[in-house]
Amino acid sequence: MTIIAAADGSALGNPGPAGWAWYVDDDCWHAGGWKESTNNRGELMAVLDLLNSTADADEDLKVFCDSKYVINALTKWMPGWKRKGWKKADGKDVLNKDLLADLDSALSGRDVEFEWVKGHSNHAMNEAADDRARAAATAFQSGASVPTGPGYVPSRTSLSITAETEPAPAAADAATTAAAADDAPASTTLVSCRVPTHIADELVSRAQARGIHPQEFLAEIIGRSLENE
Template identity: 40%
Template sequence: MSFKIYTDGSCHGNPGPGGWAFIVVANDEVVKEKSGSMEKTTNNQMELSAAIQGLFYFNEHVESKEVELFTDSKYVIDGINSWIHGWKKNNWRTSTKKPVKNEELWRTLDELNSKLTVNWIWVKGHSGDIFNDKVDLLANYATLGDCIL
């Protein structure tokens, strides 16, 4: 069985109220969708939270440990595929010796990533990918829900 996770984060203001969402798909059928929100956050934090929540769910509820994770966030893709190796080598410092922003989220994502075989795939946002468009709506709805409260 082929598994995919679609993730997205949203934020109104930066910082501001934000939302995250993920959808787990097996053989083109939705297995699980989930979203959440935070009152004061950033878009990057929500993008990371979406990936973390999706991988956490997958690790806890799906027997397979192989998954493709789709995100429209270059921040997440570049961070997990490239930057994180240098950060860990430099004790969670950037190449300019500054602390890594969102370090705790990155550490959590790295831990989950190490438990699974994840193929990280960037997908262009708002490009007609049905699951990416749906997860975008879920993240935005979660963000707006926080604004209404």
């Protein structure tokens, strides 16, 4: 499966009190910051901490980000910078090269997809990351305790969508299965079902348009269907 997250940064003054945050869901997020830094460093740090926090999860990663600078730096510009010793065309050091070098190492061997979303456009996950990054920056500004969050917590409840690319098995074998997760509460159930590829793609597309996880979107559909029975 793929971990789907949003990452964002915030700076009050730029430079000024700054925060960063990544968000998977309300039980899985992390935030931090500095007394003085920039918005771009916050954006980069959010992605770096997300990569480090999920390094042992053995999952692909999709990151929603409202910073074109971050996405372009990590997917387009970084190879050229590395070849030039982290120098720009004018011979000057690349800005934030310390974080970029760490990100280069953290991305090595990982399957990571970045998707740009417009900031403050009611994208639920992006807004959640933005709120937490801004809260961290505000805490550094006021000297209050920084709300850091629980960190990466693997989901105890998930709905797995398996795209069907081969003939369906016999009816008895194709039935939806449900099994309680080993370490989950008794009321938590892991549900796995086969669906045609085009349906899986549509579920993912609609969920991403709302800024929520495909599993969460599928759970909503199932819930509404049961209510209408």
